[in-house]
Amino acid sequence: DGGITQSPKYLFRKEGQNVTLSCEQNLNHDAMYWYRQDPGQGLRLIYYSQIVNDFQKGDIAEGYSVSREKKESFPLTVTSAQKNPTAFYLCASSIAGGRMNEQFFGPGTRLTVL
């Protein structure tokens, strides 16, 4: 089955620790995205990548880092510099192109900082 997987589903972290969230897709999509969603809020873009070995900051990149070494994978690291990391993290992918195409989402990771 084609799709996007994220792991883990739930993640607990102590303050001051870095943590990496996994995102893998087998849809052969060029573009991948990371969003954060807080309760009652819309999705906010953290980072995005339109091609392997290239990525751009979104609206709230501070305290986060990413890599795109493979087309299928776009891991997100939440660093200790992120002041309020507890949130629902969503990864998405889309076919890249001149026109913004629809994005498809993974099931998300709920991160809680203790």
Place this chain on the structure above:
Amino acid sequence: RKEVEQDPGPFNVPEGATVAFNCTYSNSASQSFFWYRQDCRKEPKLLMSVYSSGNEDGRFTAQLNRASQYISLLIRDSKLSDSATYLCVVSNQAGTALIFGKGTTLSVSS
């Protein structure tokens, strides 16, 4: 004006009702428009793309008015399973990312 603005609701309707959601967007250069559905504590799922000519998918109809920078979603004959949050989504000016509204919550009751 916020980039993508929606009435948060909640909209509480009985089964079989017709309900309409509206959305306005600020960037006249946006080229792509979508409605997504998000169930509680789940990921958003694409409901439908929105085209200038309007489009229909079963009980769902989406309309786009570029001059007014306004998007709508009409749901006819509401079902209990339609209860969810509906997200209005617009592309950014560069066409490199999507901007999500905060969503409108629909609750359909029997």
